[in-house]
Amino acid sequence: MENVWQVLSKAFLSSLAVTVFIGPLAIPALKRLKFAQTVRDDGPARHLSKSGTPTMGGIMFLTGLAVAGLWLARTSPEGMVLLGVTLGFGLVGLLDDFIKVVLKRSLGLRAREKLLGQFILSALLAVLAVSTFGRGTDVVIPFSGILAPGGWTVELGFWGFVLFCVLVVTGAANAVNLTDGLDGLAAGVTVPVAAALLLIALLMDKVGVAVILAALIGGCLGFLVYNHHPARVFMGDTGSLALGGALGAAAVLTRSELFLLVIGGIYVLEALSVIIQVVSFQLFGRRVFRMSPLHHHFELGGWSEKRVVYTFWGVAFFLAVVGLAGLYHLG
Numbered sequence: 001m002e003n004v005w006q007v008l009s010k011a012f013l014s015s016l017a018v019t020v021f022i023g024p025l026a027i028p029a030l031k032r033l034k035f036a037q038t039v040r041d042d043g044p045a046r047h048l049s050k051s052g053t054p055t056m057g058g059i060m061f062l063t064g065l066a067v068a069g070l071w072l073a074r075t076s077p078e079g080m081v082l083l084g085v086t087l088g089f090g091l092v093g094l095l096d097d098f099i100k101v102v103l104k105r106s107l108g109l110r111a112r113e114k115l116l117g118q119f120i121l122s123a124l125l126a127v128l129a130v131s132t133f134g135r136g137t138d139v140v141i142p143f144s145g146i147l148a149p150g151g152w153t154v155e156l157g158f159w160g161f162v163l164f165c166v167l168v169v170t171g172a173a174n175a176v177n178l179t180d181g182l183d184g185l186a187a188g189v190t191v192p193v194a195a196a197l198l199l200i201a202l203l204m205d206k207v208g209v210a211v212i213l214a215a216l217i218g219g220c221l222g223f224l225v226y227n228h229h230p231a232r233v234f235m236g237d238t239g240s241l242a243l244g245g246a247l248g249a250a251a252v253l254t255r256s257e258l259f260l261l262v263i264g265g266i267y268v269l270e271a272l273s274v275i276i277q278v279v280s281f282q283l284f285g286r287r288v289f290r291m292s293p294l295h296h297h298f299e300l301g302g303w304s305e306k307r308v309v310y311t312f313w314g315v316a317f318f319l320a321v322v323g324l325a326g327l328y329h330l331g
Contacts, residue, residue, distance in 0.1 A: 004202070004207055004210075007072055007207070007211060008198075008210060008211060008214040009214075010068075010071075010072055011068045011069070011071075011072045011073070011211045011212075011214040011215040011218065012068075012214045012215065012217055012218035013218060014064070014067060014068040014071065014072075014215070014218070015061070015064035015065055015067065015068040015214075015215035015216070015217075015218035015219040015222065016064065016218035016219065016221055016222040017064075017218075017222070018063060018064035018067050018068070018219075018222070019060050019061045019063070019064035019218070019219045019222025019223055019225075020222045020225055022060055022063060022064075023060060023222075023225065023226045023233070026057065026059065026060050026233075027054055027057070027226060027232055027233050030054035030055070030056060030057065030233065031054050033102075034101075035054055035055055035056050035097070035101050035102065036051070036052045036053065036054055036055065036101065050231070050234075053231060053232070053233065053234055054232075054233045054234070055097060055101060055233070055234040055235075055236040056094065056097045056098075056101065056234075056235075056236040056238045057223065057226070057227065057233035057234055057235050057236065057238075057239060058090060058093065058094075058223075058235040058236055058237075058238035058239020058240070058242055058243075059090075059094070059238055059239075060219075060222070060223055060226075060233070061187075061216075061219030061220060061222060061223045061235075061239065062086070062087060062090050062219070062238070062239070062242055064215065064218065064219040064222060065083070065086065065087075065212070065215045065216055065219045066083065066087065068211075068214075068215035068218070068219075069083040069211065069212050069215055070083075072211050072215075073208045073211040073212055073215075075208075076207065076208020076209075076211070077132065077133070077208070078133055078206055078208045078209050078253055079207075079208025079209055079211055079212050080208070081125065081128055081133075081249075081253070082208070082209055082212045082246065082249050082250060082253060083212050085121055085122075085124075085125050085169070085245055085246070085249040086212070086216075086242050086245055086246040086249065087242070088117075088121045088245070089118065089121060089173055089241045089242045089244070089245025089246070090238055090239070090241065090242030090245075091117075092109070092114060092117040092118060092121075092237075092241055093177075093236065093237035093238040093239065093240065093241035093242060094236075094237075094238040095108075095109055096108035096109040096114060096237040096238075096241075097236040097237050097238050101236075108237070115170065118166075118169070118170040118173055118174075118241075118245070119166050119170060121169070121245065122165055122166040122168075122169035122170055122248070122249075123162055123165070123166055125165060125169065125249050125252060125253075126161060126162040126164075126165035126166065126252065127162065129165070129252055129253060130158065130161065133253065135252070135253070135255065136255075137155060137156050137157055137158055137160070137161035138153040138154060138155045138156065138255075139153060139154045139156060139161075139164065139255075139257060139258060140152075140153050140255050140256070140258065140259075140330060141153065141154065141258060142258050142259050142261075142262060142323070142326030142327075143325075143326045143328070144330070145327070145328050145329030145330040146328060146329065149329055150329070150330065151329065151330040164257070165252050165257075168248050168251060168252060168257045168260065169244075169245060169248030169249055169252065170248070171248070171271070172244040172245070172247050172248030172251070172260065172264065172267065173240075173241045173243075173244030173245045173248060174241075174244065174271070175244060175264070175267035175268065175270060175271040176190070176240050176241070176243045176244030176247070176267055177237060177240040177241055177244060178267075178270045178271055178274055178293045179240070179266065179267055179270045179293065179295070180234075180235060180239070180240040181293060181295055181296065182229075182295050182299075182305050182308060182309050183227060183228060183229035183230060183231035183305060183309065184224055184227050184228040184229060184231065184309050185295060185308075185309050185312060186235065186239070186240055186243060187220040187221075187223050187224050187227055187235065187239075187243075188220070188224060188309065188312075188313045188316075189266050189267070189312055189313060189316040190216070190217075190220050190243050190247070191217050191220050191221060191316075192313075192316050192317040192319075192320040193247055193260075193263050193264045193266075193267075193316060193320055194213045194216050194217050194220070194246075194247065194250075195213075195217060195320065196259075196263045196320040196321075196323055196324050197213055197247065197250045197251060197254060197256065197260075197263065198210050198213040198214060198217070199324060200254045200256050200259070200324070200327070201213060201250065201253075201254050203327070204254055204255070206253060206254060209250055209253050209254060212246070212250070213246075213250055216243070216246055220243070223235065223239070229305055229306055229309065244267070247260065247264060248260070259323050259326055259327075260323075262319055262322055262323035262326060263319060263320050263322075263323030263324070264316075264319075265315070265316075265319035265323075266312055266315060266316045266319065269294055270293040270294050270295065271293075273288075273289055273292045273293050273294035273297065274292045274293050276288050276289070276292075277289050277292040278292075295308050295309075295312065298311075
């Protein structure tokens, strides 16, 4: 195991170093290209000062991730698939950002276009997981080991699993995208979530998956050097869709899809707050939250941006530990 930890350390440190190193190069370049964030008028008023901050900064940690992954996980088919899915989701986000920022089409890719790319990547992942990696088509129920030694699983069948995989991965990608609304929020929350999935990957002896997750953690921490409040760069959809796609794909490859609901509970709460807000307003003409996603609700309640971010980081760490407890007596 010592050699494994050495490889993981190399993946973490190399991704961290590359991300930090290219920051001073990428941020001025994004400024020169005028790839700047446009802040919505209907958001919190203090966010208007963020207008003009460079976006599409996700390319920074994706570069670090790619360097570390190709160096240290190139012999692992599962690691390479995870890297490919992550970069694929990043490409979808990059196209979306490019259309919004450069072509000045405020909504970016049409929803059906964005979802089509995500569905294709998720479906390919599901097929490879079953046909090539022996993933099986069952789903493990978290915490069920408490009630029955070995725990419970639910068999979905091939097409049921493909549909489930698409739901998990695209859901994770878009939930992280919704979470990316404050300086350092999405990158910071991703660190404990990815760390929990890394431990699950090691328990399942999926070292290649663990290497990519270690690199993802290093990239996120490197990005926080420039993205912490006040942010000098935003990750954009380029980064947030890639992060969510990576976490969802890692959950599929480690049979921990339902664990992600707990481990990534912050993302779930953020997405649910938007759904609840929309449904409540459409049906009853009333808003449940001051503003959605959830982080804006606390901002408008008087919390400082730093307080919201640090609180969400803490909750994310707690939920990651709780999610890992769901492994008790499984398998």
